[in-house]
Amino acid sequence: MVWAGISLGGHTDLHVFHGGTLTGGRYRDEILDPYVRPYAGAIVNDFILMDDNARPHRAVVVEDYLEGHGLERMEWPAQSPDLNPIEHLIFADKLLL
Numbered sequence: 001m002v003w004a005g006i007s008l009g010g011h012t013d014l015h016v017f018h019g020g021t022l023t024g025g026r027y028r029d030e031i032l033d034p035y036v037r038p039y040a041g042a043i044v045n046d047f048i049l050m051d052d053n054a055r056p057h058r059a060v061v062v063e064d065y066l067e068g069h070g071l072e073r074m075e076w077p078a079q080s081p082d083l084n085p086i087e088h089l090i091f092a093d094k095l096l097l
Contacts (some may be wrong), residue, residue, distance in 0.1 A: 001016075001017040001022060002014055002017070003017070003031055003035075006038060007039075009043070012030050012035045014033070015031060015035065019071040020025065022054075022056045023056055024055075024058075024062045025059075027056040027057060027059070028062055028065045032065055032071075033067070036049060036094065037069055037071065040069075047072070048072050048073065049072065049073050049074065050074045050076070051073070051076070082095075
């Protein structure tokens with residue numbers, strides 16, 4: 001499994017999850033703290049996190065982390081990957097394979 005962040009002004013590095021199951025704690029430790037929080041700090045007031053409704057993204061530990069660091073999350077309708085811009089990039093990459 002991989003993770004990446006994109007915005008109008010740039011992107012994060014690609015993160016590869018090696019082994020194991022993605023949990024809320026792992027998402028916090030491997031994505032939110034090393035990637036999202038510094039990226040949000042660089043964008044300052046205009047940052048809104050867009051993720052999907054995957055269980056690890058909605059875990060209490062993740063909600064607490066976002067709230068504790070003042071990170072805003074976009075409200076997201078269930079079962080709507082077609083609205084997520086990064087899903088289109090992933091689909092394009094699959095076509096190239």
